[in-house]
Amino acid sequence: MELTNENVLGKIISQFGEENIWDAYTPDGIMTITTNRETIHELIKYLRDDKELQISFLTTMCGIHYPGKGDKEMCMMYQKHSLRHNYRIRIKVFMPASDPVMPTVTDLYATANWMEREAFDFYGFIFTGHPNLTRILNIEEMEYHPMLKQYPLEDQTREDKINTYFGR
Amino acid sequence: MATENKTAKLTDLEQFRLDNGLALKEEPQLTTLNLGPTHPATHGIFQNILQMDGEKIVDAVPTIGYIHRAFEKIAERRPFYQITPLTDRMNYCSSPINNMGYHMTVEKLLGITVPKRAQYIRVIMMELARISDHLICNSILGVDSGAFTGFLYVMQEREHIYDIYEEVCGARLTTNMGRIGGMERDLSPKALHLIDEFLKRFPKVWAEFEKMLTRNRIFIDRTTDVGAISAERALSYGFTGPNLRATGVDYDVRVMNPYSSYEDFEFEIPVGSKGDTYDRFLVRNEEVWQSLKIIEQAYKNLPEGSYHADAPHYYLPPKQEVYRNMEALIYHFKIVMGEIDAPVGEVYHSVEGGNGELGFYLISDGGRTPYRLHFRRPCFIYYQAYTEMIKGGQLADAILTLSSLNVIAGELDA
Numbered sequence: 001m002e003l004t005n006e007n008v009l010g011k012i013i014s015q016f017g018e019e020n021i022w023d024a025y026t027p028d029g030i031m032t033i034t035t036n037r038e039t040i041h042e043l044i045k046y047l048r049d050d051k052e053l054q055i056s057f058l059t060t061m062c063g064i065h066y067p068g069k070g071d072k073e074m075c076m077m078y079q080k081h082s083l084r085h086n087y088r089i090r091i092k093v094f095m096p097a098s099d100p101v102m103p104t105v106t107d108l109y110a111t112a113n114w115m116e117r118e119a120f121d122f123y124g125f126i127f128t129g130h131p132n133l134t135r136i137l138n139i140e141e142m143e144y145h146p147m148l149k150q151y152p153l154e155d156q157t158r159e160d161k162i163n164t165y166f167g168r
Numbered sequence: 169m170a171t172e173n174k175t176a177k178l179t180d181l182e183q184f185r186l187d188n189g190l191a192l193k194e195e196p197q198l199t200t201l202n203l204g205p206t207h208p209a210t211h212g213i214f215q216n217i218l219q220m221d222g223e224k225i226v227d228a229v230p231t232i233g234y235i236h237r238a239f240e241k242i243a244e245r246r247p248f249y250q251i252t253p254l255t256d257r258m259n260y261c262s263s264p265i266n267n268m269g270y271h272m273t274v275e276k277l278l279g280i281t282v283p284k285r286a287q288y289i290r291v292i293m294m295e296l297a298r299i300s301d302h303l304i305c306n307s308i309l310g311v312d313s314g315a316f317t318g319f320l321y322v323m324q325e326r327e328h329i330y331d332i333y334e335e336v337c338g339a340r341l342t343t344n345m346g347r348i349g350g351m352e353r354d355l356s357p358k359a360l361h362l363i364d365e366f367l368k369r370f371p372k373v374w375a376e377f378e379k380m381l382t383r384n385r386i387f388i389d390r391t392t393d394v395g396a397i398s399a400e401r402a403l404s405y406g407f408t409g410p411n412l413r414a415t416g417v418d419y420d421v422r423v424m425n426p427y428s429s430y431e432d433f434e435f436e437i438p439v440g441s442k443g444d445t446y447d448r449f450l451v452r453n454e455e456v457w458q459s460l461k462i463i464e465q466a467y468k469n470l471p472e473g474s475y476h477a478d479a480p481h482y483y484l485p486p487k488q489e490v491y492r493n494m495e496a497l498i499y500h501f502k503i504v505m506g507e508i509d510a511p512v513g514e515v516y517h518s519v520e521g522g523n524g525e526l527g528f529y530l531i532s533d534g535g536r537t538p539y540r541l542h543f544r545r546p547c548f549i550y551y552q553a554y555t556e557m558i559k560g561g562q563l564a565d566a567i568l569t570l571s572s573l574n575v576i577a578g579e580l581d582a
Contacts, residue, residue, distance in 0.1 A: 027514040028276060058406060059518075060527055060549075062542040077542075079516065079529070083403075083417070086424050090516070111406030114552045122240075137233035137581060146241060153245050 001052050003087040005031040008053065015046060023092075030079070032090040040078070040093050041103045047080055047089070048108060055082040055089055058109045061116070063123035065097075067149045073097040076125060078105075104130040122147035198226060201563070205234050209567045211308060212577030216554075216566075223562050228555045232548075236581040243541040247506025248274050248348060248482075251541065256342035258545060259579040261304050262297035262522035263343045264333065269519035272427055273528040274348045276515045278482060285473040286350035287429040288466045292363065293336065293345060294428070294519070295459040295466075299370075300329045301522030302410070302452040302459075305574040309449055310381055312571045313390045318377050325373050328366055335359040349483035350476025363467055371460060378453055388446060395557045395569030396444035405553040408546050409524025411573055414451045415443030421520040432469075433462045445565075445572040452574075481508055506536050523547055523574055547579040 001007070005026060013021050016039055023034040035043055047055040057080060064075040072094040079090045093102060104127035105112045117136040119125045124145035127133055135142065144151060182192055204215040213234040219227040239254045246254075255266040268290050275282060282290075303326055307319040330340040336359050337345040337352065346352060355363075381387045397405075399415040412419055420437045422430045438454035440447030476483050484503055485496035502508050512534040518527035527544030550573065557573075558566040 028516060030516055032514070057403060059525070060529065060542070060544040062529060062540075064531065064540050077529070079527075083419050083424075088516070109406070110401070110404045110556075111549055111552065114548065118548075137236040139233075146238065153241060 003053065003055075003082065003085045008055075008087070008089065009033065011050075011053065012043070012046075016043060030088045030090050032092060034092045034094065037093055037095060037102045040076075040091065041105060041108075043091065044078065044080070044105050045108055053082065054084040055080045055087065057081040057083050058105070058111055058115075059088070061112070061119065063119045063125055063147065065123060065147065065149050071096045074100045074123065074125065076102060076119065100124055101126045101128060103128055106130055121145070124148070196221060203563075203566075205231075209312060210570060212575065212580070214551075214570070214575065214577065214580070218563070218566075220563065225558050225561055225563060225566060228558055228566075230551070230554060232551070233581055235577055239582045240541060240543065243538055245537060247508070247536050248510065248538070249503065250506065251538070252346075253342065253344050255543075256344055257578050258543065258582055259301070259522055259526070259547070259576045260341060261574075261576055262294075262301035263341065264293045264297040264345045265301075265519060265521050266526065267343060267345045268294055268428070269517065269521065269526050270528055271346050271348050272519065273515060273517040273530050274482075274510075275477075276517050277510060277513045277530055277532055278348070278479070279511075280349050280477045280479045280482070282350050282428075282477050283474045284429065284471040285354075286475050286477070288470050289336075289351050289355055289475060290346065290428045291430065291433070291466045292463050293333075295463045296329050296332060296363075296366075298459045298520075298522055299456050300326050301574070302456050303374075305522075305571065306381075306449055306452050306456075307377070309391075309445070309568065309571045310387070312567050313387055315381065315384075315387065318380050322373060322377050325366075325370055328362070328369075332359060332362045332366065335362055347476065347483055349479040350474070352476075352484070354475040355470075360467075363463070367460065367464055367467065374453075374456055374460075382450070382453065390565075391446040391449060391568060391572070392444060393442070394445040394561065394565045395572065396442055397553060397557055398443060401553070401556070402443060402550075405556075406549040407524065407553070408550075409520065409522070410451045410455060411443075411448055411550055412524065413438065414440035414447040416441050421518050421525050425518065427517070427519060430462075433465050435459075435462050445568050448572045509534055509536055510538075518544065521546060523576065523579070524550065543582055545579045545582055547575050548582070551575050551580055 009024050020039040021033055021035055025032055047053055059079045059081045061078045066073055074095050074097050076093045081088050104116060114136060116127045116130055120133050121135040121138050122145055185192055199220045201218040201220050203218055204210050205213045215231040217229045218225050243251050252267050252270055255270045256263040258266050303322050307322045310318045333343050334340050337343050399417050402412050402415045416439050418437050418439050435458045438451050440451050480499050485499055489496035490500045510532045512532055514531045516527060516529045518525045524546030529542040530538050531540040533539040557569050
């Protein structure tokens, strides 16, 4: 079966229902769909295991922060690739910043381990069921998640820098 | 009576243990060994805390992030041009690939079509970068298994590749090559001459290097079945590039999603079968030959035309125009000050980097900087398999596995 955005979307919606899959758009040729936290694990598993789709390669995942968007403040993006059909798809899950909890996909993909640790480290996403959800690139003592937009590029609380050395 | 019989069978060591009040049977004792962060054999800053049972590795806990420089955060504050130098510092063994991958991502966002000549020049530069990347990896593998000569011999060729970079963009290691919309200058006669010389000289050097290792008994014994990984595990771990192809999966971005006119060239994708260190070595060796083939074709069929797209809003005008022409002056000022707003959009573009699929996921909210720029760094993704690959092996094999994976610290930590 030739995979096109229409028939993949049709298959996913018939499997999970319109209440769980919405906002399909194609910004750069890669179809992007939005789902909820309850469906994401099943959806990723379905895309991997379905014999017709075989979208079985997890290319990347990353967090995005949209401050002031309420229930859609935190976004987790998954990008999958079907090496069999050369078809890519992007899945987004939105959640409020007060409750950035979602299920892990480490049981489906070994590679999700560090990707999820990175998302935890930089954005504070909590992946329930992750075997070792600790910081990966930043130091353990860090008290915040630095990629969130409220943190400026330079740590404004630093006092060990002398302004004259930096031309300020 | 029974006790006496048992005592009679004791070895000297057991008798010694009995006399000194020790347990007769020895508990397996594990040694904790700290490999890295700075260790001459790891070629980069990686720490692995190993649990060793004698020479055998029982467990490994990798720690990364020693040269984390927060590129994704910095990129959210910089105009598009100022992000190119950041990409240099990811995989610094093949920085032109990173530069051009990033430029192509921005071009995709802006909807710029690059002329054929610029695409061919890019292909030449990217394949030279691939050669210099694989050349380092394979020759270092030789060093780690005890063959130093080949390394120094091919390192000279890397210098010649860097001479070409220098002629094309002025820099050698962190190249910052090209512009959004094409190249900053055309290939000069000297650059063409250097490429021509390289194409004539390099095959002999590489053939000699191959001859030294490929059928070398010691090298084969040291690398076969070392650090092997199956195709299923490799895919689950998100392997791409030569490391995935060594397991037998023929996924190559250049063929599957051709960019920059790769569809114009004839080349083959070498694959291995076992996914061990020797297979990875062979795959990289063959890829060097294929890269040479691509460079030859691009060099011979270099099309006439402009070396950059006609995109005055994003492509820096020539300097002499800036002094004479009002529009050029305005564009120059706006581009240099980063006052050009990009359109709203969301793009993903990936190129075949030295180590695999190097992806750029760019979200623009219409401002002067990206809203979010995520790098899909192949090293970061496949290095997590390292623990699984070295478990049950010897310490010396772990070093070889690390070299053959070609983990570049800059790309790992970004």
